[in-house]
Amino acid sequence: GDSVTQMEGPVTLSEEAFLTINCTYTATGYPSLFWYVQYPGEGLQLLLKATKADDKGSNKGFEATYRKETTSFHLEKGSVQVSDSAVYFCGGGADGLTFGKGTHLIIQP
Amino acid sequence: KAGVTQTPRYLIKTRGQQVTLSCSPISGHRSVSWYQQTPGQGLQFLFEYFSETQRNKGNFPGRFSGRQFSNSRSEMNVSTLELGDSALYLCASSLSGASVSNYGYTFGSGTRLTVV
Numbered sequence: 001g002d003s004v005t006q007m008e009g010p011v012t013l014s015e016e017a018f019l020t021i022n023c024t025y026t027a028t029g030y031p032s033l034f035w036y037v038q039y040p041g042e043g044l045q046l047l048l049k050a051t052k053a054d055d056k057g058s059n060k061g062f063e064a065t066y067r068k069e070t071t072s073f074h075l076e077k078g079s080v081q082v083s084d085s086a087v088y089f090c091g092g093g094a095d096g097l098t099f100g101k102g103t104h105l106i107i108q109p
Numbered sequence: 110k111a112g113v114t115q116t117p118r119y120l121i122k123t124r125g126q127q128v129t130l131s132c133s134p135i136s137g138h139r140s141v142s143w144y145q146q147t148p149g150q151g152l153q154f155l156f157e158y159f160s161e162t163q164r165n166k167g168n169f170p171g172r173f174s175g176r177q178f179s180n181s182r183s184e185m186n187v188s189t190l191e192l193g194d195s196a197l198y199l200c201a202s203s204l205s206g207a208s209v210s211n212y213g214y215t216f217g218s219g220t221r222l223t224v225v
Contacts, residue, residue, distance in 0.1 A: 034213055043113075043199055043216040044152075089152060096142050096165040097201075097214060101151035 002027040006090045006100030013080055014108055021075040021103045023064075023090030033057075033066055033073040033092040038102070044089065047075075082107045111135065113202050113217035121223045127188040130220045134181050134202030140164075141183040142214065143175060146197040155198075158183055190224045197221050 006023040013019060025033060032051045036044040048057030053068035064075045073090060085107045091099040114133040122128050134141050142157035142165075154167040158177035175185045181202075187194055198221075201214035 032213075036216070043218040044201075046213045046215065049213050091152075093154075096154045096157040096167065097144075098154060099144075099152040 002098040004098050004100040008101050010104040012106045016079045019077040019080045023073045025071050025092050031092045035075050036089045038087045080107050115200050115217035115220050119221045122190050126190050130185045132183045132200030138202035140203040142201050143185050144199040192224050195224045
């Protein structure tokens, strides 16, 4: 079946540092890929998505490019803020999503 | 535009009981999927419904079931509750279409189920 592998963390960075969270996806075919963010006590919010190879999703300074050759969808941000502290989930699929285990990101002032 | 609404927000049940959770999708969304979130297993897909039909199912025992009504609202039922069923249950809705996942899913805030 489909599977998603992402670094679990926690990942601790200082404010204004560069962020990369790795994600690789294994599936039959090339499904749409997503990054979701979960703030404490809340449900998941869609952060960005890519529907086909070489697509770049971007939102709120975050970017991820769908790399078909490596089946990767790494999340990046040039300068993180304390407010970015949350759990980030990489996922993909159709008719139901397969998620990674989530990466807990902690940004220190 | 109202978001995905899940009720109740919190629930405490005793082992062996059964429970029903409710999810109202965003107006116009015809796909509803359910997920179980636990600290150990992360987010796991339970099942997905589209136009009252179960279209996809994850690897959960038959104690977990669901249904979708003609207005797209969905319910999830867990029978003979076990301690390990304690989790946050998330519902997500999406627009209809051949490639449903291209639109992304909008999640509700979840129902926190505690089994004692």
